[in-house]
Amino acid sequence: MASAKQIVAELGRPGPHQVLRGDLALVGLPGVLFTPASGELLPAVAFGHDWLNPAPRYLGLLRHLASWGIVVAAPDTERSPFASHRKLAGDLRTALDVVSTVRLGGTARGAAVSVDPRKLGLAGHGMGAAAAVLAAATPPPATRVQAVGEPYWESGSEIAEARGQVEAVATIALSESRPPAQDAARAVHRPGLHIAFGKDLVSPPSAGAEPVAAAWAGPSVLRTVKKASHMAIVEGRHWSDLVLDGKADLGVGTTVKALLTGFLLHHLNGEKAYADLVDGAVKGTEVRVYRESSTV
Template structure:
C-alpha cells in the first residue's frame, strides 16, 4: 500500500470542489494496441512511480465513451488505461477481467511516453487499482479477486477468482455495477482490499439494491458505499452510441462531474497515499447518500 502523504483531511465538500476540476498535469494519450491490446491509455506528461488504474467499460460500450474520465484522472497524476475489448453482446466478463490485469501489467512494466529529449513516465507496481462501470465494474472485481502470487493450476470446477498470477492490485472502485458470470458479488468475498462502490439512484438496469449494495455487504475488505441519487445507468457515459436505445438513461454532465471527483479522490487516497482526500468517503457529499440510504 502507498505511504501516507501528510496533510489535514479536507471536508467532503472541499474534496469534490477541488477534484471535479482538471488537475495540474498536462496529459498525453497513447494506444494500448501498440503492445497488442486494443484500448487507450492516458498519462501525465511526466512523472515517476505514479499510481495507475485500469478501467473496465460497460456492456457494449467502447472505451471512447470514457475518455473524459480517463483524461481527468491523468491530469491528477494517475495513469489510466482502458481496454477496448469484449464489446460484443456476449462479451466475456472474465476475459475483460484478464484484460484489465494485462493493461496494468503493461503500464507498470514499461516506460510510457517520453522522447529522446524528455523523460518517460513510470508506474509504481505497488500502486495499482482497477475500476469499472456496469459490466466493467463486475469485471474489475473479478480481476481484483485473483491472488497475484498464486500460480496453482486451476482444478475442474474451481471458481475463477481463486487462482491467478501477475499484478498486485491494491484498490477497487465500482460504478453502477451489474453482476457478472462468474458472480462479482460472490468473488467479492475473496477481495481483501479497500473498495469504493457507487450506486446510481435512478438506475433501472442495475438498481443499487441489486448491485452496489449487495457488493458492499459481500466485500471482504474495507468498503464504502455511496448512492448518486439522481444518476441513471448511462449517466457516466460521454457522447452517443447505438446501444443507447437498448439501455435506460442518458449521459449526464452532473453525474460525470461528481463521479470523476469521487473516483479521483479514492485513487489518490488509496493508491497515492494522500490522506487529504479520505473525507469524501465517510462524510456528506451533496447529491449522494452514504450506505444504502
C-alpha cells in the same frame, strides 16, 4: 482538514498535470491509455467499459484521472452482445501488467513516465465494474494447479504481496455478471468504493452494487448518487443508447470524477488529505459503510 464538499469542488476540476494520450494496441491490446506528461513511480488504474460501449465513451473521465497524476489504461475489448466478463477481467489484468512493466510516453520535451507496481487499482462502469471485481479477486500470479470445482479467483490465493497486487477497487453502477461479482467480492481484501446510481433501471443498486459492497472482504463503502441514471458518466452518442436506459449528466459526471479521483489518490498514493471524501457527506449522495478499517 478540508471537508468532503471542499474536496469534491477541488477534485471535480482538472488537475495540475498535462496529459498525454496513447494507444494500447501498440502492445497488442486494443484500448486507450492516458498518462501525465511526466512522473516517476506513479499510481495506475485499469478501467473497464460497460456492456456494448467502447472505451472512448469515457475519455473525459480517463483524462481527468491522468490530470491528477494517475496513469489510466482502458481496454477496448469484449464489446459484443455476448461479451465475456471473465475475458474483460483478464484484459484489465493485462493492461495493469503492461503499464507497470514498461516505461510510457516520452517526448522531445520530457522523459517517459513510470508506474509503481505497488500502486495499482481497478475500476469500471456497469459490466466493466463487475469485471474489475473479478480481476481484483484473482491474485497475480496464480502459480498452483486449480482444484476441480474451485472458484478461479481462489487459484494461487496463498500468494501475498505478489508483483501486480491490486491495492484498491472502484465500481460504478455495477451490473450483474457471470461468474457473479458478489461471489468474487468475498475474495477481495483491498479497499472498495462502490458508486451506485439511484435512478438506474439497468442495474438498480439493490441488484448490483449493494450485494457486492456487503460481500466485500476488505474495507467497503457504498455511495449512491440519488438522481443519476445508468449512463450518466458516458460521453457522446452510440447505438447502445437504444438499449441501455439513461443519458449523460454533466453534474453527475463531475461528482463521480471527484469521488473516484479522491479514492484512488488516497489509497494508491497515500494522500491522506482526501480521506474524508471516501465516506464523508457529499451533496446529492447517500453513503453507507459496510466495513471499516484504518485505511478507509
